Amino acid sequence: MEHTTEIKVRYYETDQMGVVHHSNYIRYFEIAREEMMEHYGVPYRETEARGIIMPVHSLQCDYIQPARYGEILTVVTQLKEMPRSRITFTYHILNPSGVLLAKGYVTLAFVDEARGIPVRAPDFLTKVLEKYIDL
Amino acid sequence: MEHTTEIKVRYYETDQMGVVHHSNYIRYFEIAREEMMEHYGVPYRETEARGIIMPVHSLQCDYIQPARYGEILTVVTQLKEMPRSRITFTYHILNPSGVLLAKGYVTLAFVDEARGIPVRAPDFLTKVLEKYIDL
Amino acid sequence: MEHTTEIKVRYYETDQMGVVHHSNYIRYFEIAREEMMEHYGVPYRETEARGIIMPVHSLQCDYIQPARYGEILTVVTQLKEMPRSRITFTYHILNPSGVLLAKGYVTLAFVDEARGIPVRAPDFLTKVLEKYIDL
Amino acid sequence: MEHTTEIKVRYYETDQMGVVHHSNYIRYFEIAREEMMEHYGVPYRETEARGIIMPVHSLQCDYIQPARYGEILTVVTQLKEMPRSRITFTYHILNPSGVLLAKGYVTLAFVDEARGIPVRAPDFLTKVLEKYIDL
Numbered sequence: 343m344e345h346t347t348e349i350k351v352r353y354y355e356t357d358q359m360g361v362v363h364h365s366n367y368i369r370y371f372e373i374a375r376e377e378m379m380e381h382y383g384v385p386y387r388e389t390e391a392r393g394i395i396m397p398v399h400s401l402q403c404d405y406i407q408p409a410r411y412g413e414i415l416t417v418v419t420q421l422k423e424m425p426r427s428r429i430t431f432t433y434h435i436l437n438p439s440g441v442l443l444a445k446g447y448v449t450l451a452f453v454d455e456a457r458g459i460p461v462r463a464p465d466f467l468t469k470v471l472e473k474y475i476d477l
Numbered sequence: 478m479e480h481t482t483e484i485k486v487r488y489y490e491t492d493q494m495g496v497v498h499h500s501n502y503i504r505y506f507e508i509a510r511e512e513m514m515e516h517y518g519v520p521y522r523e524t525e526a527r528g529i530i531m532p533v534h535s536l537q538c539d540y541i542q543p544a545r546y547g548e549i550l551t552v553v554t555q556l557k558e559m560p561r562s563r564i565t566f567t568y569h570i571l572n573p574s575g576v577l578l579a580k581g582y583v584t585l586a587f588v589d590e591a592r593g594i595p596v597r598a599p600d601f602l603t604k605v606l607e608k609y610i611d612l
Numbered sequence: 613m614e615h616t617t618e619i620k621v622r623y624y625e626t627d628q629m630g631v632v633h634h635s636n637y638i639r640y641f642e643i644a645r646e647e648m649m650e651h652y653g654v655p656y657r658e659t660e661a662r663g664i665i666m667p668v669h670s671l672q673c674d675y676i677q678p679a680r681y682g683e684i685l686t687v688v689t690q691l692k693e694m695p696r697s698r699i700t701f702t703y704h705i706l707n708p709s710g711v712l713l714a715k716g717y718v719t720l721a722f723v724d725e726a727r728g729i730p731v732r733a734p735d736f737l738t739k740v741l742e743k744y745i746d747l
Numbered sequence: 748m749e750h751t752t753e754i755k756v757r758y759y760e761t762d763q764m765g766v767v768h769h770s771n772y773i774r775y776f777e778i779a780r781e782e783m784m785e786h787y788g789v790p791y792r793e794t795e796a797r798g799i800i801m802p803v804h805s806l807q808c809d810y811i812q813p814a815r816y817g818e819i820l821t822v823v824t825q826l827k828e829m830p831r832s833r834i835t836f837t838y839h840i841l842n843p844s845g846v847l848l849a850k851g852y853v854t855l856a857f858v859d860e861a862r863g864i865p866v867r868a869p870d871f872l873t874k875v876l877e878k879y880i881d882l
Contacts, residue, residue, distance in 0.1 A: 352639070352642070352643055352646070353642055353646065353656070354639050354642060369622070369624050372622070372623055372624060373622055376622070376623065385682065386623070386682075387681055387682040411657055412655065412656075412657040
């Protein structure tokens with residue numbers, strides 16, 4: 343299952359190196375998975391409204407070429423496996439010329455907010471994802 | 478009542494103009510009032526723990542000279558009046574050479590978090606401030 | 613001259629009050645004027661490419677109601693006067709129900725980057741704006 | 748070679764989960780290596796002033812427990828190997844109770860800014876580091 347999101351680079355995301363500060367790619371990853379989940383009918387705000395929060399468990403990013411102010415980046419997000427106790431999104435970020443700028447992954451946990459304990463991926467989420475996982 | 482805080486400019490706070498992005502001064506104002514209130518024995522996390530949140534009501538900032546990466550800025554925060562339904566902090570930010578970089582103010586409200594309604598400045602806060610307001 | 617931009621609230625823009633942190637409205641203002649200028653054919657990256665940078669001179673913001681995660685905000689940006697030595701954008705931010713969340717203004721200067729001195733609004737900018745200022 | 752830095756969690760770094768947003772740990776990593784390099788006499792602003800920029804090449808972070816507003820975090824930064832074409836910092840972040848909150852690494856490259864090409868670690872940096880690398 344794969345989803346493509348466009349993200350426009352903002353001035354406040356640049357640093358004095360003249361390119362996007364590396365920490366912002368981690369935020370682009372977040373935007374991209376939010377857009378993917380919303381596209382598939384399970385927006386994160388609903389997951390949270392149902393009492394499940396999804397804290398980040400681990401992440402990794404390789405930086406290949408810099409992103410620049412004003413560029414419309416393409417973020418390709420992939421969900422390759424059905425989530426169990428965790429869910430892993432993999433990412434590729436490309437600039438308008440199709441050059442790969444960065445790639446990485448983010449793994450999130452599922453936590454029952456009220457009880458503060460890790461739980462398995464909730465049914466309302468897995469039921470939706472099952473339909474799309476092979477796309 | 479006046480308090481001075483030092484804030485070191487971080488790389489991620491700069492933008493491609495080679496100086497600190499203007500939005501970060503608003504965050505420096507927040508750091509400075511947090512430090513002031515903590516110094517006077519009423520840290521904001523305690524105010525929040527007592528069920529009072531303090532959303533920003535309005536703010537203003539004049540930018541005079543840019544702040545640069547690595548500089549240790551001096552932020553002078555003043556509380557000139559006892560808070561009633563609102564509290565106003567005024568700020569002056571100076572660089573290590575004593576040059577005034579920015580000045581402004583931030584006014585915050587007091588809101589009872591559980592009921593979601595504005596309230597007057599809580600007693601535990603005003604009792605402390607009364608002792609120091611003329612300093 | 614007026615322009616409307618939609619901005620989606622991101623998770624990383626919220627704080628533990630459960631709403632958008634006030635400093636991010638200043639970034640929304642920046643996004644909105646960038647979009648406006650680009651819409652009218654004078655994107656900021658071109659202004660900068662021509663050697664003119666536009667540091668913020670002053671800003672003000674009134675916060676009326678909070679913005680929440682996932683909301684698509686409408687930012688109405690107005691340019692009421694032809695820029696001379698400075699340019700002032702005024703803003704109104706509304707939530708999806710049409711409720712006014714915030715209003716404010718940002719005034720920017722024009723600076724010749726190479727010489728580091730303030731200059732008047734460059735001709736390539738005023739020529740374009742003259743055509744649209746009364747819209 | 749190891750250095751310990753204290754970083755106070757700011758309100759604007761929290762998100763609506765009530766804890767520090769995961770992207771900010773990447774910024775804490777940056778603060779910590781800046782402090783380490785400054786402590787050892789080679790502040791990053793000097794490296795940049797000498798025409799060498801250090802873009803991030805890759806990073807990884809494991810999130811174990813959340814950091815909370817107001818906490819003074821301890822960041823332990825280690826440099827285990829002399830930099831050659833790249834430099835890798837490893838990190839451990841602990842809360843005031845000594846609980847490990849996160850660990851990770853960041854690898855940076857050395858780039859000659861004027862020519863825009865990767866270079867080896869500059870002599871002025873390696874000469875300093877050689878003296879301390881076994882500490």
